[in-house]
Amino acid sequence: MKLFSFWRSLATYRVRIALNLKGLTPDEVIDVNLIKGEQRETKFRTINPMMAIPALIENDGTVLFESLAIIEYLDEVHPKPPLLPSDPKARARVRGLSQIVACDSHPLVVPRVREYLAHEYKIDEPGVMKWGHHWHTKSMIALETNLAGSKQTGKFVQGDQLTIADICLCGQAVGAFYFKVDMAPYPTFKRIVDECNKIDAVARAHPLKQPGAPASVCSTRR
Numbered sequence: 001m002k003l004f005s006f007w008r009s010l011a012t013y014r015v016r017i018a019l020n021l022k023g024l025t026p027d028e029v030i031d032v033n034l035i036k037g038e039q040r041e042t043k044f045r046t047i048n049p050m051m052a053i054p055a056l057i058e059n060d061g062t063v064l065f066e067s068l069a070i071i072e073y074l075d076e077v078h079p080k081p082p083l084l085p086s087d088p089k090a091r092a093r094v095r096g097l098s099q100i101v102a103c104d105s106h107p108l109v110v111p112r113v114r115e116y117l118a119h120e121y122k123i124d125e126p127g128v129m130k131w132g133h134h135w136h137t138k139s140m141i142a143l144e145t146n147l148a149g150s151k152q153t154g155k156f157v158q159g160d161q162l163t164i165a166d167i168c169l170c171g172q173a174v175g176a177f178y179f180k181v182d183m184a185p186y187p188t189f190k191r192i193v194d195e196c197n198k199i200d201a202v203a204r205a206h207p208l209k210q211p212g213a214p215a216s217v218c219s220t221r222r
């Protein structure tokens with residue numbers, strides 16, 4: 001198994017958590033340096049034409065892409081511990097909350113979007129940061145409202161079982177920190193992320209614990 005990764009990538013962070021929870025270690029982790037734009041180089045473009053990480057190459061050569069698709073694949077092939085609840089309505093809630101992060105929030109702040117804002121619309125660095133802060137805040141409000149208002153929320157997003165939604169919350173928290181979103185208005189969100197980070201498999205997947213990472217997320221500008 002080969003994982004195409006970069007320390008700072010939040011989508012790869014999601015997959016790293018799932019791999020760790022499943023007790024899987026890729027044979028090779030291939031660095032795709034997003035700061036140098038390596039995701040756009042031909043050698044990676046042939047792996048994932050979307051020019052985004054993560055990508056995972058299975059032992060038989062199958063190329064997997066899109067973090068949620070990769071995580072659900074891992075969950076199907078390696079069912080223990082399960083990352084989705086068994087009840088269909090609970091599964092839908094977990095997938096819905098995961099998608100708020102992975103489909104509605106995170107895609108608005110990835111490098112290609114921030115670079116387009118800067119180069120095409122001449123938006124300066126504070127303006128791009130304001131954009132990221134805005135979209136993070138919108139999704140944090142939605143997440144906190146759901147989490148705080150639902151009886152299904154427990155130690156984790158869905159009761160006491162760690163699911164894909166918790167994995168997504170961890171990534172959202174790192175993004176929110178980068179865009180300087182104050183966590184105080186989101187106590188349920190923060191409590192769950194803190195709970196997740198007590199688990200070694202989650203903690204060691206953190207972006208700042210990866211090779212090449214700086215001391216702080218905020219010390220890099222891209």
Ligand SMILES: N[C@@H](CCC(=O)N[C@@H](CS)C(=O)NCC(=O)O)C(=O)O
Nearest residue numbers: 009010011052053066067110111112
């Ligand atoms: N929806 C994708 C997002 C993938 C994505 O955009 N990854 C970022 C890093 S977190 C990336 O590689 N961006 C490259 C770019 O924007 O140029 C997923 O969840 O896997």
